[in-house]
Amino acid sequence: MADPLAPENLLKSSGRGIFLIRSFMDDVALRRVHVAFTPMHELHAKMFYAAEQTGSLDKLHRVLFNAMHQQNMRFLKEGEILDFVKTNGVDSAKFGEAMRSFGVATKVQQAKQMVDSYKVDGVPGLGIHGRWFTSPSLAGGPARALAIADQLIERARKG
Numbered sequence: 532m533a534d535p536l537a538p539e540n541l542l543k544s545s546g547r548g549i550f551l552i553r554s555f556m557d558d559v560a561l562r563r564v565h566v567a568f569t570p571m572h573e574l575h576a577k578m579f580y581a582a583e584q585t586g587s588l589d590k591l592h593r594v595l596f597n598a599m600h601q602q603n604m605r606f607l608k609e610g611e612i613l614d615f616v617k618t619n620g621v622d623s624a625k626f627g628e629a630m631r632s633f634g635v636a637t638k639v640q641q642a643k644q645m646v647d648s649y650k651v652d653g654v655p656g657l658g659i660h661g662r663w664f665t666s667p668s669l670a671g672g673p674a675r676a677l678a679i680a681d682q683l684i685e686r687a688r689k690g
Contacts, residue, residue: 558688564642564645564646564658565579565580565639566651566654567639567643567646571605571607573639574606574607574608574609574612575599576639576642577630577635577636578606578612578630580638580639581627581629581630581632581635582626584629584632585621585622585626585629587626590619590620591616591621594619609627612626612630613627645658648661651664653666655667656669656676657676657677657680659683659684659687660683662687663683665679
């Protein structure tokens with residue numbers, strides 16, 4: 532198991548930074564937003580929000596991430612995605628319906644609007660209070676990004 536205190540692990544779901552955000556900040560909501568910079572990313576956003584809508588995100592998130600980033604699976608077509616989710620124990624018919632649903636299309640559109648409003652140019656990143664954005668690349672590393680996010684959260688609390 533990776534060291535959750537290591538700077539490279541801070542923003543991972545098992546990392547200390549995310550743990551602290553979830554554990555100690557009752558007035559802070561952590562919301563994952565899938566960024567769609569290209570049409571391929573938009574298909575992936577539909578996949579993400581369909582997994583969320585069907586209740587299969589916890590089951591699929593890590594296996595999808597690993598398939599894409601370790602096995603170099605690109606998921607360029609809906610059929611590839613549906614085959615993959617079926618192989619991983621998810622009802623592909625319901626998943627496909629969710630991918631094509633109005634609700635998922637709305638979430639993809641809202642995510643695009645959020646990306647535009649925060650002027651996101653890369654991931655991962657943290658948007659704070661609809662006003663500020665920071666990321667490891669902007670801040671000089673994951674630990675610095677979390678420190679800046681903490682300062683911005685304090686600023687938002689003060690109004």
